[in-house]
Amino acid sequence: MEDPKPKSMRFWEQSEKEKAEMKASGTYVPRPLEHIDLHYKYDHERFRFAKLPFRSQFWLSLKIFCKWGLIILLPLSILTDIIFELDSSNFDIKELISYSTTILVLKVLLAPWICSSIIVNYFPRFWFRPPKGPLWELNRRTGLVTLFDYRNFKKEGAIEKVTAPFYEFDAYIVTSPDRQGLAMNGLFLIHRYRDIRINLNDLITPDNTTQKPCALWDFLQNFMDISRPLPDIPMYEAHRHLDPVTAEHDHKASREPRYWIDMDDDTFKAKVKEMLGRIDAIDTFSRPNLMAKHVKYID
Structure with missing residues (x-):
């Protein structure tokens, strides 16, 4: 949306x-x-999904993670240091530096953020690698679902395709814990008769409710309904x-x-x-x- x-x-x-x-x-x-060619395609006929390889995702994720880490943690750490100093009977600059959470946050996040920002913004040929091809495709015109298999890509340089009609797929909500142990729900499309499954967690991140996976399933059905x-x-x-x-x-x-x-x-x-x-x-x-x-x- x-x-x-x-x-x-x-x-x-x-x-x-x-x-x-x-x-x-x-x-x-x-x-x-x-x-x-980034291999994705979202038009009136195809919903084709592709994602960047790990190397490209790493630099983009590092930049975003460090940026938001600084935005969120830096004000909190400054506030913590102020409270710590106000609570102290005597001002000691060496003690403040030694135990400063602000300096710790800057040490951990500032350098990686600057480095990743420079690389992403000014050296695209270093970090950017296009995907080998798409991961899956839903075709509104043909009614087919295609899964692209890369298991033999390194040996033979070939991308194998597995296809089946969309109406033979069922939607499953798969629940798994996040790092804090909270239940997160993601959507899978699984073929009814063959071992074909599409993990849609790369399309939308798993959610702690079932509403978003259900909404995505409705969206895919509406797209494929000619x-x-x-x-x-x-x-x-x-x-x-x-x-x-x-x-x-x-x-x-x-x-x-x-x-x-x-x-x-x-x-x-x-x-x-x-x-x-x-x-x-x-x-x-x-x-x-x-x-x-x-x-x-x-x-």
């Missing part, structure tokens, strides 16, 4: 216009790594006119083609809040299990 935001959509729309103008005038200079229009979220706005069912629906409903992209920030925040409310009120577990009439599940 929030990726991309309307503000981001307008930015990239303007960027594409400027790019087209520069190409027409012969002044366009490609951006670094612009030609690289009798219904595409889910009305910002990601699909540029592709809605390319899907016949969606185009007909939008014409009958007189939907504004730039509904999301022209939306102001306050209205968009209200729409996101409304969506979160709908997720919290989802009724998945009270719906009838239609497959129970046709299939006997054996654990």
Whole structure:
């Protein structure tokens, strides 16, 4: 729902216009790594998911972790040191430095944040590596789910594909503990007759409720149902006119083609809040299990 935001959509729309103008005038200079295929695809036909390899994820994660660690911990550590000093009878700079939580936080987080920020912002060729290919794909046009297998990629350089119809997959909520021992719920798609499973925890992080996994399952079903229009979220706005069912629906409903992209920030925040409310009120577990009439599940 929030990726991309309307503000981001307008930015990239303007960027594409400027790019087209520069190409027409012969002044366009490609951006670094612009030609690289990231292998993901989210349009009116395919929901194809890919993720960066570990090396690329490491530097991005380190930068984000250290940045937010400093934002959260630094004020707390400064406050702790102030309270510690106020509680002390005599001011001792050596003692303060020796036991300062502020200095400890800076030692642990500041250098890695500066280093990772410089590398990510100025040396993309060092940290960035494209994925070998996608992990899985849901195809609205064909109704097929494809899992990409890389087990023989190093030996043979080949990516094996395993496909099956979407209607043969069941959704499972898999519960596992986080580092604090709290139960976290993630969504898996598991084939009913073959050993094919798709872990969707890389798409959305596991949640301590079952509402978000259930909402994701609804989203995937709506996307794959060609009798219904595409889910009305910002990601699909540029592709809605390319899907016949969606185009007909939008014409009958007189939907504004730039509904999301022209939306102001306050209205968009209200729409996101409304969506979160709908997720919290989802009724998945009270719906009838239609497959129970046709299939006997054996654990």
